[in-house]
Amino acid sequence: MGEKVLISGNEAIAEAAVQAGCRFFFGYPITPQNKIPEYMSKRLPQVGGCFVQAESEIAAIYMVFGAAGAGARVMTSSSSPGISLKMEGISYIAGAELPCVIVNVMRGGPGLGGILPSQSDYFQATKGGGHGDYRLLVLAPSTVQEAVDLIMDAFDLADKYRNPVMVLADGYIGQMMEPVEFKKSPPPELPPKNWAITGAKGRPRNLIKTLYLNPVELEKHNLKLQQKYLEMAKNEVRVENYMTEDAEIIIAAYGTTARITKTAIKILREKGINAGLVRPITLFPFPYSTFKEIAEKVDNILVVEMNMGQMLEDVKIGVCGRAEIHFYGRTGGMVPSYDEIAVQAEKIVKEEAI
Amino acid sequence: MLVKVFERPKSMFPVTTHYCPGCGHGIIHRLLAEVIDELGIIERVAGIAPVGCSVLIYNYINCDMYEAAHGRAPAIATGCKRVHPDLIVFTYQGDGDLASIGTAEIIHAAARGENITVLFVNNAIYGMTGGQMAPTTIIGQKTTTSPNGRAPGREGYPVRVAEMLATLEGAAYIARVAVHKPKYIIAAKKALRKAFETQINGLGFSLVEFLSQCPTNWGMSPQKAVDWVEEKMIPCYPLGEFKTPETKKTVEEA
């Protein structure tokens, strides 16, 4: 057993990245993720790396483009309005097939919104956000420990697929303190970065680009990208089924809401209501088949999010009419309490009984 | 005995370019290739192409290259140079790219003193998109989006990039040159070589602004375009060195 340290989510995310081999970080201040760049500005020079505070999130994401293209492990982090600015660059990074890790510590929107936790960037993360037919691999931690583990995996996944990986956290996870262990698992066998910009010495020159003026070539490029996303869907789906075996009602939630839901489930079970949780850990690829299977077993699924119903749409696709779907959401920085969630679930079960 | 007095620079691919007759980009590409050859650095050069007529510069210069998003080349150069400080990193950018959509990136790359070299091509117009007004369009110049000629009261004033960047402590070498006549081309090459040497010697940010012809979107013959650079552009954009490592003073030294 390794040693546990008490650390905030944001700092844990930064340290996990360093331990995963990240040596370059480019960012711009925005609440509630400032501890990540602050930590990196101190930590990276200690390990021979480099931190640059960029002039904007746009510049930061293109510095990531440059460093990722140069073959380095690189990360940027921001919060919702800043991630919107990065979207152009994310599209280019996905198009150019460069590996990097992007952390979004979500806050309420739209616009400047607020600075309190939210999950309202689900669509942006999983359905595009930038232009073009691309996908991010999206990981959603629900504890600080899981944030650490997922950040470490994120770098390997990015390299494995030559694709940007987004870790979608929220202000709650970013700012909460928890004891965590930094467990470095041995890195998997990864392909060599023989495409990287290193100077064309003893090899033909390398070119990193996204322009394909010939539609035949651009379609081919897009089909190749799609093939990659299909591979991800086949190999990388992660989901937690919590107390689902005997469940009469399933609650679907991710990140912070999933964590709160676990307490709600305890309350419900004390009242004799067998509730369970399905918690997607990868939001793309989404665990559609888990929802298909669960919908064969229960009549009701309650989706809980800190937004007005975004993952809801993916749950609907997975369930495909096999069960009744309900939604409970708080938004704008309001966090649902376990009591609120329990009341919603209880109401559904009781109405069913009438 | 036959002596070769003129040949294609080694760092150029043996192809013809897609540029219009009389365009300045081809000349500037050649100067870039000649300087790279003379400095013997081709194996450790990384270039960043812009969005604009010269997006395909990587089809002509045989070195490791990125293709940037519109205006973002200096940020990409920063990321690359921070990872590989030993690489010689250059960006090649038009005036829409650098002086409009990418102003923040170029100013802050210069302010940080990023040890990179920028080739800035000022042709007073948006070439690739068909001749719209650029931030560098001169007063009175007609473009497709300033059809009555640029009027300060309506479209504001041209941006003088070299002068502006020379005010920043991080900038080590800043010059403006032209490529419409042989004597100017010779001076332009000298400036470009100095800019690369500034980077090689680790002295900080360097930029050469090239006044460049776009006969197609100026609606002129190549010969008329050459005259227009001389008569209209140079008075608005004076040539010369605005900063050299010798004149560069840091705050501590001042």
Ligand SMILES: Cc1ncc(C[n+]2csc(CCOP(=O)(O)OP(=O)(O)O)c2C)c(N)n1
């Ligand atoms: C974000 C974005 N906005 C607009 C464009 C369209 N666009 C392509 S090239 C260009 C202007 C190029 O002009 P300039 O930088 O002056 O280079 P030139 O073509 O004159 O060499 C524009 C606006 C784009 N590709 N991306």
Ligand code: SF4
């Ligand atoms: S449009 Fe202008 S800048 Fe573009 S290739 Fe033609 S002459 Fe050159």
